[in-house]
Amino acid sequence: MKKQLITTFALLALCPAFGRAETIVQAFHAMFTAVPQQLQTVSPYTVGTTDFVTYTCSGTGTQFGMYNSLISVCLKNSTGAMVTSPAINDLDSIYFMYDPLNTSTYTNEYKEIKVYISENNEDWTEVSVRQVNKGASSVKFPSTGNYFVKFRNPTSSPVYLLGIHYTTNPTPVSSCNCLRVVSE
Secondary structure, three states, X not given: OHHHHHHHHHHHHHOOOOOOOEEEXXXXXXXXXXOOOOOXXXXXXXXXXXXXXXXXXXXXXXXXXXXXXXXXXXXXXXXXXXXXXXXXXXXXXXEEEEEOEEOOOOEEOOOOOXXXXXXXXXXXXXXXXXXXXXXXXXXXXXXXXXXXXXXXXXXXXXXXXXXXXXXXXXXXXXXXXXXXXXXX
16 A cells, blocks of 8 residues: 555656646736847837737737836727737636826726637637736636637726736646556
């Protein structure tokens, strides 16, 4: 019995496909100013490319730009302002930071950002956003999956997306290229 338990724990420890949740941080300003540069944009700054994903902006005034001395995705003054990511494998949840500064009254207030997911980039489902604090919110997806993600500004005042943390959680595969230990 003791040998079987040791063997089981050894197999679990040696199998890399078992339980490896990972968080990928996309902090736009830090990535843009890094050497070498990790966020690439080209005029008209509606596409931002990283090693992880390529972001596509759409809607009037939506682009990568400078706001309060920080590079962000500027979702400006348009109810159609949005930024979309390609499909991200095994996506479990996201945490995102934004600047909620209201430029008309200069008060720091919560700004609503809508988040949608899609498995095919055509049929979008709105997911529930939970405000963590001013300037940060999170989304836990209904299940881990391969999702396109869309952020949309539903208001007529600007919102500036500063960065996104993607948490992926690959499901363990039933067959793993682990060493097989046979006790005699």
